[in-house]
Amino acid sequence: xxxxxxxxxxxxxxxxxxxxxxxxxxxxxxxxxxxxxxxxxxxxxxxxxxxxxxxxxxxxxxxxxxxxxxxxxxxxxxxxxxxxxxxxxxxxxxxxxxxxxxxxxxxxxxxxxxxxxxxxxxxxxxxxxxxxxxxxxxxxxxxxxxxxxxxxxxxxxxxxxxxxxxxxxxxxxxxxxxxxx
Amino acid sequence: xxxxxxxxxxxxxxxxxxxxxxxxxxxxxxxxxxxxxxxxxxxxxxxxxxxxxxxxxxxxxxxxxxxxxxxxxxxxxxxxxxxxxxxxxxxxxxxxxxxxxxxxxxxxxxxxxxxxxxxxxxxxxxxxxxxxxxxxxxxxxxxxxxxxxxxxxxxxxxxxxxxxxxxxxxxxxxxxxxxxxxxxxxxxxxxxxxxxxxxxxxxxxxxxxxxxxxxxxxxxxxxxxxxxxxxxxxxxxxxxxxxxxxxxxxxxxxxxxxxxxxxxxxxxxxxxxxxxxxxxxxxxxxxxxxxxxxxxxxxxxxxxxxxxxxxxxxxxxxxxxxxxxxxxxxxxxxxxxxxxxxxxxxxxxxxxxxxxxxxxxxxxx
Numbered sequence: 001x002x003x004x005x006x007x008x009x010x011x012x013x014x015x016x017x018x019x020x021x022x023x024x025x026x027x028x029x030x031x032x033x034x035x036x037x038x039x040x041x042x043x044x045x046x047x048x049x050x051x052x053x054x055x056x057x058x059x060x061x062x063x064x065x066x067x068x069x070x071x072x073x074x075x076x077x078x079x080x081x082x083x084x085x086x087x088x089x090x091x092x093x094x095x096x097x098x099x100x101x102x103x104x105x106x107x108x109x110x111x112x113x114x115x116x117x118x119x120x121x122x123x124x125x126x127x128x129x130x131x132x133x134x135x136x137x138x139x140x141x142x143x144x145x146x147x148x149x150x151x152x153x154x155x156x157x158x159x160x161x162x163x164x165x166x167x168x169x170x171x172x173x174x175x176x177x178x179x180x181x
Numbered sequence: 182x183x184x185x186x187x188x189x190x191x192x193x194x195x196x197x198x199x200x201x202x203x204x205x206x207x208x209x210x211x212x213x214x215x216x217x218x219x220x221x222x223x224x225x226x227x228x229x230x231x232x233x234x235x236x237x238x239x240x241x242x243x244x245x246x247x248x249x250x251x252x253x254x255x256x257x258x259x260x261x262x263x264x265x266x267x268x269x270x271x272x273x274x275x276x277x278x279x280x281x282x283x284x285x286x287x288x289x290x291x292x293x294x295x296x297x298x299x300x301x302x303x304x305x306x307x308x309x310x311x312x313x314x315x316x317x318x319x320x321x322x323x324x325x326x327x328x329x330x331x332x333x334x335x336x337x338x339x340x341x342x343x344x345x346x347x348x349x350x351x352x353x354x355x356x357x358x359x360x361x362x363x364x365x366x367x368x369x370x371x372x373x374x375x376x377x378x379x380x381x382x383x384x385x386x387x388x389x390x391x392x393x394x395x396x397x398x399x400x401x402x403x404x405x406x407x408x409x410x411x412x413x414x415x416x417x418x419x420x421x422x423x424x425x426x427x428x429x430x431x432x433x434x435x436x437x438x439x440x441x442x443x444x445x446x447x448x449x450x451x452x453x454x455x456x457x458x459x460x461x462x463x464x465x466x467x468x469x470x471x472x473x474x475x476x477x478x479x480x481x482x483x484x485x486x487x488x489x490x491x492x493x494x495x496x497x498x499x500x501x502x503x504x505x506x507x508x509x510x511x512x513x514x515x516x517x518x519x520x521x522x523x524x525x526x527x528x529x530x531x532x533x534x535x536x537x538x539x540x541x542x543x544x545x546x
Binding site: 042044045104105106128 | 183186304346347368370371372373395422423424
């Protein structure tokens with residue numbers, strides 16, 4: 001598999017604001033929560049909770065996700081590697097917390113939160129998620145502290161699309177509706 | 182194919198399973214004529230009842246020889262990978278454990294068999310990791326029970342997990358296994374591997390459970406003693422950033438009246454106990470297994486005949502739900518149950534006890 005693209009130098013505009021102020025302001029963005037997961041030959045299963053996930057193009061179906069380069073997930077991800085994007089349902093907030101590093105579970109132990117199965121591509125899928133996208137990495141764009149993963153979507157499953165989504169805002173998970181219990 | 186979450190990860194606060202139906206007598210050591218024969222039809226019928234009732238799992242015992250006596254109890258038992266494969270086709274929702282002696286089964290054989298059952302069952306497989314304690318069984322294989330079996334088990338499970346995660350062949354150089362160009366496709370459906378459990382009592386086994394098992398099964402003499410096991414494994418697991426659910430094992434006599442239940446318990450586990458086999462079983466367990474506290478052997482002979490030294494649930498449906506609630510309050514997430522005759526007794530248990538458990542908030546279905 002080709003290695004991740006080497007990071008290019010990212011030059012701040014001279015008027016870029018203090019990153020802390022930026023992070024504070026971004027906390028106000030209510031983002032839909034996704035859990036990205038993959039399996040690497042040596043590292044094994046890895047996954048991360050992310051809010052910076054969106055549709056990229058419909059033809060071919062693709063999506064993009066931004067993750068911190070310092071994460072285990074980012075160190076495992078390679079062009080061509082299968083990965084999944086799972087949108088947890090309201091009763092899976094605990095899974096989002098585990099993969100967001102908010103529990104004591106580290107590494108593969110995170111996968112004991114929720115029930116995970118290997119999909120057609122081998123990517124781990126969160127059973128009972130509202131939607132699961134099975135993808136293959138088409139391109140990695142590494143900039144500053146983060147990387148953009150562009151994934152070609154090879155399969156989707158709408159397991160419980162009727163369930164309420166999980167959002168993240170102001171450092172808290174939020175569930176709309178009453179099926180969070 | 183719709184994937185379902187593993188039954189042990191389902192919504193019920195207190196999960197229920199059936200233990201040891203693959204072996205003669207189940208867990209009982211009795212001569213009563215209705216005792217469990219563990220024929221395939223028996224297994225099929227009982228598994229079907231448990232599955233349709235919504236119980237979460239079937240847990241087989243791994244026995245290679247019996248405990249003698251009049252009945253040669255446990256001598257007849259089905260091998261657990263093939264047993265689970267058969268039941269995977271015959272059932273819809275219930276979890277299916279396989280019980281595997283680490284020193285007797287090569288990890289790649291185990292990896293392939295376990296993955297096969299996981300695919301047949303659509304992700305319902307589970308692995309009960311046993312290091313073994315019975316020297317007579319190991320002698321059948323020309324082996325002795327080693328004193329570092331948990332070190333071997335460490336390599337054993339690492340090989341299985343690596344075989345599932347790796348698309349490319351890999352080498353494994355360990356103390357117990359030196360393997361070249363390992364590949365094992367397909368991997369299990371469940372990721373990283375099917376759910377795992379053990380029933381360790383000692384520190385090495387508990388530490389192993391903390392690192393590698395999703396569930397620990399533990400017995401106790403009195404319900405109040407049960408909390409200590411929960412605290413012990415929870416602390417060990419927290420040290421390695423994991424959580425381990427704790428289950429117990431109980432033998433059950435559930436009848437409409439308390440008197441009926443106690444009479445039958447006395448009948449099959451005292452008056453009609455297979456005394457020679459009880460002696461042999463207790464002697465071996467005491468000498469080699471480290472599975473019960475000393476008090477258990479002296480005070481609870483009836484419990485050994487009744488259910489191999491597990492905790493007895495004897496009484497009306499209401500009494501049994503009270504006991505299960507008390508067990509849950511000690512921190513237990515579920516129990517594996519045994520009966521003298523699973524096919525005869527499971528329907529009454531499921532019809533009467535499950536609704537009461539729902540009322541009491543132990544289960545939602």
